[in-house]
Amino acid sequence: ERLPPRAMSCSAEEGGAGFRFDASKLPRKGQGSSVPPAAEPTKSFSVGDSVKIDGLSKRQDLNGQWGACQGSVDASSGRIEILTSAGELLKVKAENLYASSLSRGQPVRIVALTGKPELNGTVGMLEALDEATGRWLVKLQDESMLKLQPKNIVRMA
Numbered sequence: 001e002r003l004p005p006r007a008m009s010c011s012a013e014e015g016g017a018g019f020r021f022d023a024s025k026l027p028r029k030g031q032g033s034s035v036p037p038a039a040e041p042t043k044s045f046s047v048g049d050s051v052k053i054d055g056l057s058k059r060q061d062l063n064g065q066w067g068a069c070q071g072s073v074d075a076s077s078g079r080i081e082i083l084t085s086a087g088e089l090l091k092v093k094a095e096n097l098y099a100s101s102l103s104r105g106q107p108v109r110i111v112a113l114t115g116k117p118e119l120n121g122t123v124g125m126l127e128a129l130d131e132a133t134g135r136w137l138v139k140l141q142d143e144s145m146l147k148l149q150p151k152n153i154v155r156m157a
Contacts, residue, residue, distance in 0.1 A: 043094040045069045045080050048134075048150030051097040053082070062090070066100065066155035068111065085109045085154040087121060100155065102126060107156040108138060110148065119146070123156065 045051065049069040053062050067082035070089070074080070079091040087109075102108075103126065110122045124138040127145070135147040 043097065043099075044073070045094065045097065045099070046072055050100045050102050050150065050155055051082065052100050053084070053092060053096060054098060055096045056092070059090075062088075062092075067092075067097075068151050068154045070112065070151055083111045083151075083154065085111070085156055087111060102129075102136065102150065102153070102155065104128060108136075108153040109156055110138070110146075110152060111154050112152055113148075124153075126153070 047069055051067050051069060053065050053067060056063050062084070065084050065086070067084045067090075070081040070083050072080065073094050074091070077091065078095075079093050080097060082090050082092050082097070084090065106126045108124055108126055110119050110124065113119050122140060124140045124146070127137040127139050129136055130147060133147065135149055136153060138146045138148050138153060140146065
């Protein structure tokens with residue numbers, strides 16, 4: 001038996017799904033839906049967190065660089081102060097930062113030391129994390145060791 005002409009173009013026999021779509025029955029903005037849209041998750045970072053920068057359009061040269069958070073998210077701008085392994089201090093939107101972890105054996109660059117600024121820019125290797133103090137033991141190229149806060153070391157790779 002044939003369907004009425006008005007439904008024929010969307011019947012299963014004619015290659016359609018067997019129903020008609022009526023856009024006028026969709027809820028409009030601000031009405032009808034009791035489920036709020038999913039909120040974008042807010043990224044949370046703290047001083048010393050290791051991050052990777054990605055998704056920048058104006059400063060694409062920074063994409064892929066590692067950094068260390070020097071503060072938390074600024075509520076008014078949504079940006080976080082980051083010190084990169086190249087020593088550049090930037091304010092980057094949280095949406096362009098991805099958390100990374102530090103682990104033994106990773107090469108790092110020392111940054112933002114105030115007590116021994118002559119060591120800024122020095123490359124070393126992570127040895128161990130002192131859980132009690134939250135500081136990393138960093139082995140320098142001359143075999144000396146330093147205990148540094150996470151905000152003073154940036155991943156190299």
